[in-house]
Amino acid sequence: MAYGSASLPAYQAALREVNCADFGDLLLWPTVTMLRDEQYRLDWSRRFDAILADEFQDVNRLQYLWLKLLSRDHGELFAVGDDDQSIYSWRGASVGFIRDFLSEFPNGRMIPLEQNFRSTGHILTAANSVVARDRNRLGKTLFTEQGEGAPIEVITFSGGQQEAQGLAREIGRRQLMGVALEDMAVLYRFNFLSRMLEEELLRAHIPYELVNDTAFWQRAVVKDVLGLLRLADGPDALQGDEAFRRVINQPARGVGAKTLARIEQLAQDEALSLFAAAEKLYATSQSKTAERVRAFLHVIRDEELSTETALGARMRTLAERSGYLDMLRVAGEEGNAGLENLDELFSLAMEFTSVEDLFDHAALGAAAPSEAGQGRVRLMTIHGSKGLEFEHVFLMGWEDTLFPGLSPSNLDEERRLAYVALTRGRARVAISWCAWRNGRSADLSPFIGDIPPEARYSGWLGRANSRAEARAIRDAQDEALGI
Numbered sequence: 001m002a003y004g005s006a007s008l009p010a011y012q013a014a015l016r017e018v019n020c021a022d023f024g025d026l027l028l029w030p031t032v033t034m035l036r037d038e039q040y041r042l043d044w045s046r047r048f049d050a051i052l053a054d055e056f057q058d059v060n061r062l063q064y065l066w067l068k069l070l071s072r073d074h075g076e077l078f079a080v081g082d083d084d085q086s087i088y089s090w091r092g093a094s095v096g097f098i099r100d101f102l103s104e105f106p107n108g109r110m111i112p113l114e115q116n117f118r119s120t121g122h123i124l125t126a127a128n129s130v131v132a133r134d135r136n137r138l139g140k141t142l143f144t145e146q147g148e149g150a151p152i153e154v155i156t157f158s159g160g161q162q163e164a165q166g167l168a169r170e171i172g173r174r175q176l177m178g179v180a181l182e183d184m185a186v187l188y189r190f191n192f193l194s195r196m197l198e199e200e201l202l203r204a205h206i207p208y209e210l211v212n213d214t215a216f217w218q219r220a221v222v223k224d225v226l227g228l229l230r231l232a233d234g235p236d237a238l239q240g241d242e243a244f245r246r247v248i249n250q251p252a253r254g255v256g257a258k259t260l261a262r263i264e265q266l267a268q269d270e271a272l273s274l275f276a277a278a279e280k281l282y283a284t285s286q287s288k289t290a291e292r293v294r295a296f297l298h299v300i301r302d303e304e305l306s307t308e309t310a311l312g313a314r315m316r317t318l319a320e321r322s323g324y325l326d327m328l329r330v331a332g333e334e335g336n337a338g339l340e341n342l343d344e345l346f347s348l349a350m351e352f353t354s355v356e357d358l359f360d361h362a363a364l365g366a367a368a369p370s371e372a373g374q375g376r377v378r379l380m381t382i383h384g385s386k387g388l389e390f391e392h393v394f395l396m397g398w399e400d401t402l403f404p405g406l407s408p409s410n411l412d413e414e415r416r417l418a419y420v421a422l423t424r425g426r427a428r429v430a431i432s433w434c435a436w437r438n439g440r441s442a443d444l445s446p447f448i449g450d451i452p453p454e455a456r457y458s459g460w461l462g463r464a465n466s467r468a469e470a471r472a473i474r475d476a477q478d479e480a481l482g483i
Contacts, residue, residue, distance in 0.1 A: 186396060208378070232314070255289065
């Protein structure tokens, strides 16, 4: 994971210098050339009698210009899309292009496809009600002939750990009832939410697959900060060499491949750890790189002597003083995701009393099954679920502090994202939320309140009516699942 990359003009200049183009340039330069050279535009536009653009709600300005330039003469542009599923403004898409289609192409017409062949009636009622509050939408009402089906289950948990345990238990229960694991999926707004669930699925021996994502313990930011802790726990030990290689230039301190090779050679010649070799190499140098490296080495030595025993607090101090957290804070959305993952790591680390126990647990998590295949429940972000469908869908983390967040930049898009999440389910959809998460209280998401009472149910469907019966069933499930 790279943060603080070069500016766009410098990047484009570097590409031109070596006569290269990246994926985006394959669209950029033909479009720019069509704008500047009419004959070039005509040469290309005359090759096509008509143009079909799929997923039109996701086009950005460059793609829109490209389509207009190619279809300008014949006007035969067939666009397929759904403005209610426009959820990618953060990567340049503009919902305005599909909503203004008829004004830009006055000879066109709109054909709404409202019959849904995937989901049951209660799921569609919930989705329609949530997205209806986006007042700028083109407007359509999905319907189905498959019957009402089960209402949306809304489950309240006291905290994130209880939510993860409850979801793992329910997934295991449904598996015992005959639902295939591959027919179940858990969707979340932010990928840091998967960490506790991964832990509980591991404990319950329930195979899972992370779709379009990296397992928590394999994420770069998690490995980086674990590397800081490993180094501070024994900077003079050779076991910390790999951690040194990982973090010495995170954030950038001017230690490139050649400099690292010098440190490696000194360490080999004098039988030192890489950390100790770096201390010796930079002891007297007055360069800016030396100053930055010495400051980092000083942070590690300080932490080695620290009397702090809480591992989460130690890692937070290391990440703060080393500049790692500041690097993430200025890295935009990717950096924010990294910070959320580190909050989860710091919280989890408080449960361990020794560095060895924490690293043993991390090694177990990193080895968790993640390959694709049958017999696995799918875990993914809501964005990553677009275009997919599952018999049973669990939507976690629907709190007013997360979804939508405290200050959403685009509330309507968050609402459309909720619509996408709900419509991934074919037969059953369950929404869970926590009254307390990450050290702060929360209330249920307003999107839950938008679902009509007749389309939602408080708690799990089909569960025991008495406490004694519930305990007996739970004990039987726990024994079967090995919890």
